[in-house]
Amino acid sequence: MSRKALLASTALLASLTLGMAGAQTYTGPKVTLTYLHGFTGPDRPVMESLVKKFNDANPNIQVRAQAQPWGTTWQQLPSLVASGRAPDVVVINEDQITAFIARGAVSPLTAAEMKAAGIDKSRFFGPLFQTADYKGQSYGLPISSVAYAMFYNKDLMKKVGLDPNKPPRNRAEFLAAAQKCTVDKSGKNSTEAGFDPKNLDTWGVSLYNNWVGARAAYAAILQNGGAMVDKDQNAAFNSPQAVSAVQFLVDLVQKHRVARPNSTEEAELAAFSQGKVCFFPSGQWYLDRFEQQKMNFGVTFMPRIGGTARDAAWGGSSHVTLPKQRAGYDANKRRAALAFMAWLSQPAQNLTWTSTGSLPTQAAVAKNAQFAKAPISGIFDRLDSVYATSGYPWVGQVMGPFDQAWEAAYLGKKTVAQALNDGVREANKQIEQARKNFK
Amino acid sequence: MTITQAPGKTTTTQAPAPRPRVNLEPYLYLLPHALLFFVFTVYPVGYGIYIATHRWDLLAETQAFVGSEYFRNLFTPGTPQFEFFWRTLINTAFFTVVTVPLLVASSLGLAVLLHRPIFGRTFFRAVFFMPGILTVSVMGILWRWMFDNQIGLVNAARELMTGAGPIPWLSTEGLAWIPIVVGTVWWTVGFNMTLYLAALSNVSQSLYEAASLDGATSGQQFRYITWPMLGPITLFVTVTTALASFQLFGQSLVITNGGPSRSTQSVTQYITEEAFTNSQYSSAAAMGFVFGLFMLVLTAAQFRIMARDVQAVEQK
Numbered sequence: 001m002s003r004k005a006l007l008a009s010t011a012l013l014a015s016l017t018l019g020m021a022g023a024q025t026y027t028g029p030k031v032t033l034t035y036l037h038g039f040t041g042p043d044r045p046v047m048e049s050l051v052k053k054f055n056d057a058n059p060n061i062q063v064r065a066q067a068q069p070w071g072t073t074w075q076q077l078p079s080l081v082a083s084g085r086a087p088d089v090v091v092i093n094e095d096q097i098t099a100f101i102a103r104g105a106v107s108p109l110t111a112a113e114m115k116a117a118g119i120d121k122s123r124f125f126g127p128l129f130q131t132a133d134y135k136g137q138s139y140g141l142p143i144s145s146v147a148y149a150m151f152y153n154k155d156l157m158k159k160v161g162l163d164p165n166k167p168p169r170n171r172a173e174f175l176a177a178a179q180k181c182t183v184d185k186s187g188k189n190s191t192e193a194g195f196d197p198k199n200l201d202t203w204g205v206s207l208y209n210n211w212v213g214a215r216a217a218y219a220a221i222l223q224n225g226g227a228m229v230d231k232d233q234n235a236a237f238n239s240p241q242a243v244s245a246v247q248f249l250v251d252l253v254q255k256h257r258v259a260r261p262n263s264t265e266e267a268e269l270a271a272f273s274q275g276k277v278c279f280f281p282s283g284q285w286y287l288d289r290f291e292q293q294k295m296n297f298g299v300t301f302m303p304r305i306g307g308t309a310r311d312a313a314w315g316g317s318s319h320v321t322l323p324k325q326r327a328g329y330d331a332n333k334r335r336a337a338l339a340f341m342a343w344l345s346q347p348a349q350n351l352t353w354t355s356t357g358s359l360p361t362q363a364a365v366a367k368n369a370q371f372a373k374a375p376i377s378g379i380f381d382r383l384d385s386v387y388a389t390s391g392y393p394w395v396g397q398v399m400g401p402f403d404q405a406w407e408a409a410y411l412g413k414k415t416v417a418q419a420l421n422d423g424v425r426e427a428n429k430q431i432e433q434a435r436k437n438f439k
Numbered sequence: 440m441t442i443t444q445a446p447g448k449t450t451t452t453q454a455p456a457p458r459p460r461v462n463l464e465p466y467l468y469l470l471p472h473a474l475l476f477f478v479f480t481v482y483p484v485g486y487g488i489y490i491a492t493h494r495w496d497l498l499a500e501t502q503a504f505v506g507s508e509y510f511r512n513l514f515t516p517g518t519p520q521f522e523f524f525w526r527t528l529i530n531t532a533f534f535t536v537v538t539v540p541l542l543v544a545s546s547l548g549l550a551v552l553l554h555r556p557i558f559g560r561t562f563f564r565a566v567f568f569m570p571g572i573l574t575v576s577v578m579g580i581l582w583r584w585m586f587d588n589q590i591g592l593v594n595a596a597r598e599l600m601t602g603a604g605p606i607p608w609l610s611t612e613g614l615a616w617i618p619i620v621v622g623t624v625w626w627t628v629g630f631n632m633t634l635y636l637a638a639l640s641n642v643s644q645s646l647y648e649a650a651s652l653d654g655a656t657s658g659q660q661f662r663y664i665t666w667p668m669l670g671p672i673t674l675f676v677t678v679t680t681a682l683a684s685f686q687l688f689g690q691s692l693v694i695t696n697g698g699p700s701r702s703t704q705s706v707t708q709y710i711t712e713e714a715f716t717n718s719q720y721s722s723a724a725a726m727g728f729v730f731g732l733f734m735l736v737l738t739a740a741q742f743r744i745m746a747r748d749v750q751a752v753e754q755k
Contacts, residue, residue, distance in 0.1 A: 078496070209699070404701070
């Protein structure tokens with residue numbers, strides 16, 4: 001074993017022990033817990049093996065896991081809670097969680113409970129943990145996460161004279177690099193006279209018009225100090241910061257012509273796979289695909305193209321939560337459920353879970369030696385700047401119109417300001433109605 | 440009828456008093472269906488009315504009665520429901536008006552061709568029937584790829600033949616309907632074709648023989664024998680196709696996701712969005728009722744018009 005590896009494994013051991021140190025084991029009578037989650041794909045066996053491991057190690061807690069599609073859970077959870085048949089533990093995703101919290105379907109985790117179960121929230125990436133916070137209380141622990149990242153083609157960057165090991169980090173660097181990458185079929189660069197944007201051979205960046213594409217605009221707005229909603233939780237993605245951030249993205253298409261107009265996610269994905277695009281910002285879930293293609297690519301955090309206020313990228317997450325139960329619910333079950341949640345979110349388990357393609361939910365796991373050479377570790381230095389669409393109960397009412405606004409702006413059907421203003425107006429009309437359901 | 444028994448006293452020894460004869464038997468036969476009808480139709484419709492007239496949320500402690508508020512939203516300019524419900528309803532109606540004639544005509548045409556003893560008949564029947572077994576997501580992805588703005592086969596073929604640049608099918612209002620309509624026809628023509636084939640084999644050959652003896656051309660034979668004899672099946676195909684087209688959902692969801700700017704969003708898609716994305720279940724229920732009413736009126740009208748034609752033919 002080399003010195004480096006030895007050091008790394010010692011560090012891993014230390015981090016695992018640290019994670020364990022605070023955890024209390026459940027000592028009450030034997031209980032059976034029902035656990036509902038939506039990991040129904042290739043991640044299902046990983047979750048099942050984790051549950052089995054927990055059951056084997058905790059003879060007085062038996063967790064019965066049930067996997068079912070997320071959508072089914074969102075439809076069933078209210079009636080299960082209302083009728084007192086809610087599962088003891090349920091996993092809820094970032095875009096749904098605040099609505100369930102606001103409707104009273106989930107119960108808060110008190111500071112005392114978390115302490116007793118050995119849950120230390122500072123262990124998790126801050127914004128990720130706060131995804132399940134609402135009005136000053138915490139409701140769940142993040143066990144799985146995905147995020148927007150920027151893939152870059154090293155070969156193409158080298159070809160156009162860029163340093164393939166130095167992806168751009170700010171707006172100026174990004175634009176300069178994208179312009180170099182954009183070359184027409186006669187070999188003219190996008191900054192040269194006679195450049196023909198209709199016959200591109202390669203280009204700078206992939207932008208497109210579905211919801212995934214809209215998440216680039218979301219990140220840009222946050223980077224510029226903007227936000228999706230204001231302090232009253234009304235839609236506010238038409239602030240001057242937001243307009244200026246989105247304008248830069250639209251300019252990449254319409255003014256600088258370093259991105260293709262009218263493109264689709266499939267077309268850009270194919271183009272990046274074929275080595276025609278330098279930068280492909282999208283979900284980190286495409287990693288697998290590029291690795292299998294044996295491309296010479298890198299992954300980096302979204303550069304600050306929207307503004308300089310902060311680093312930001314969109315992310316999604318899944319949180320283990322405790323549904324609201326009927327009066328007289330067995331206190332032992334709640335303690336056991338907290339013990340299970342604490343165990344599931346520990347570094348060792350989170351490390352196992354990353355084999356499903358999930359990102360680490362905590363710094364201790366991100367530091368693990370197994371990621372040292374993995375391309376995905378290119379975004380690990382800024383995982384604490386991943387922001388989910390959460391914190392307000394009407395995520396659908398805000399993100400739906402936002403996606404429409406991005407589409408209209410990207411396709412050039414409306415000016416950026418017009419598109420965002422229209423989106424905010426529509427969102428706020430819908431929020432006004434939704435408010436009546438959340439007292 | 441007189442009551443001969445003392446109240447509260449049950450006797451089995453007395454001779455039975457004359458009773459009104461209620462024959463239970465037919466009701467017993469009806470019971471299984473009636474039960475299912477009540478459980479799966481009457482009860483859900485009743486509960487739906489409750490949802491649509493209350494501010495309904497299973498988790499809420501109180502579900503305030505709001506009367507017709509959610510219905511009024513649909514008829515009040517300025518509300519999102521007014522704007523999007525009618526726009527998506529018009530989208531859906533447009534889709535129906537375009538696809539129904541296409542689907543009826545193409546399935547009839549194919550059936551007439553494949554009814555003849557031509558070479559490879561079974562093979563071609565299979566070719567046209569097979570797409571129908573695909574799920575809507577597979578079919579949708581296929582046609583989205585075919586019409587992709589940049590890498591689609593349709594644009595590639597067009598460029599090869601005419602040298603023209605790509606057309607942004609998926610992101611141009613109006614054009615975005617083409618992949619949806621073409622895909623739907625390709626996907627569902629086989630089922631209607633099979634119905635027509637079955638109906639064609641029921642048309643007596645003696646009619647054609649008699650007609651050809653009288654010197655009728657094949658065009659005339661179709662006009663005066665085939666088409667009228669297929670009247671009832673055409674009615675069936677038209678009504679079922681129209682109903683299916685009105686329930687457009689998966690095709691536009693997968694191919695265009697309702698875009699650009701909701702121009703291909705169907706009314707069922709919007710109702711689903713209102714319920715499950717916006718959590719406005721009561722509003723969605725109200726829209727469901729108004730939409731259901733539309734379908735009912737439409738189907739009734741269609742039946743009346745077409746049934747009259749069929750009867751007229753049969754009386755001739």
